[in-house]
Amino acid sequence: MACRELCGACCIAPSIARPYYGMPEGKAAGQRCVHLDARQRCELFGDPRRPEFCARFIAEPDVCGENREQALAILADLEVFTLPPARVVEQLAGVSG
Numbered sequence: 001m002a003c004r005e006l007c008g009a010c011c012i013a014p015s016i017a018r019p020y021y022g023m024p025e026g027k028a029a030g031q032r033c034v035h036l037d038a039r040q041r042c043e044l045f046g047d048p049r050r051p052e053f054c055a056r057f058i059a060e061p062d063v064c065g066e067n068r069e070q071a072l073a074i075l076a077d078l079e080v081f082t083l084p085p086a087r088v089v090e091q092l093a094g095v096s097g
Contacts, residue, residue: 001059007068008032008040010057013075021049029079 015029021044022034035043035050044050063078064071 001061001064003041003059004064004068004071006040007064007071008036009064009068009071009075010054010059011036011040011042013072014053014079016051016053018051018053020051029076 011033012031013029014027015031016023016027016033018026020026027033033042037043042050042054044054063074065074
């Protein structure tokens with residue numbers, strides 16, 4: 001599946017725990033990456049400074065859904081599903097850390 005035009009969900013929904021170029025603290029889930037341009041495209045695509053997490057992401061219907069809103073929701077759910085149990089409790093309680 002090719003990336004959907006004007007989507008960028010994969011650059012917003014997931015967290016990236018490791019620091020990377022332009023985001024020295026990493027990126028929190030739901031935070032827009034500083035490298036997402038106005039057309040919702042990654043400005044680091046093909047650049048060696050692009051995080052490995054991003055480079056390994058593969059757009060597919062099960063993750064991207066049928067539209068941007070579905071992609072954001074699916075990716076947000078996957079973010080929570082893959083958290084360690086203690087972090088899930090924090091997320092549910094509205095605690096960040």
